[in-house]
Amino acid sequence: MARKPASDQRLHDLARLRRVRDRIDREYARPLDVEALARGANMSAGHLSRAFRAAYGESPYAYLMTRRIERAMALLRRGDLSVTDVCFEVGCSSLGTFSTRFTELVGVPPSVYRRRAAGAPGEPPSCATRHATRPVRRREPPSSGPRG
Secondary structure: OOOOOHHHHHHHHHHHHHHHHHHHHHHOOOOOOHHHHHHHOOOOHHHHHHHHHHHHOOOHHHHHHHHHHHHHHHHHHHOOOOHHHHHHHOOOOOHHHHHHHHHHHHOOOHHHHHHHHHHOOOOOOHHHHHHHHOOOOOOOOOOOOOOO
16 A cells, blocks of 8 residues: 655645634534544544644644633623623533633633623624634744844
8 A cells, every 4th residue: 555645644634633623613612622533533632732733823722712712702792691601601611711711811801801891882893893802822922033
């Protein structure tokens, strides 16, 4: 049996990673873990984590939590659910972990975010809100080289 050229294998791996990312986007509210995602992609959990991070800049778990927090932000802006209800609605099983991750990504705890959103006058179009409030993982700024 002939081996695939490296470029063909790389494209095949990227397609599998894209399917994993799409599954996370669709099923973010379900119980997902790296083991289950890896099984679905016919990869080991370690290989999936390394390849996903190389392709998308963050681990599958971090990507999943970002999607969950993004959805939680939208639910909290609506204002009709409690923080606890939102936590479970987006697939988190621990209110503490949810609050910690939310605060890391958004900069304020979910209760503060909900309170501020409730006091905001008039809702802008959802596409503008989604873009402006998308959680962004804080990363080190790229070095600008030697200074002198």
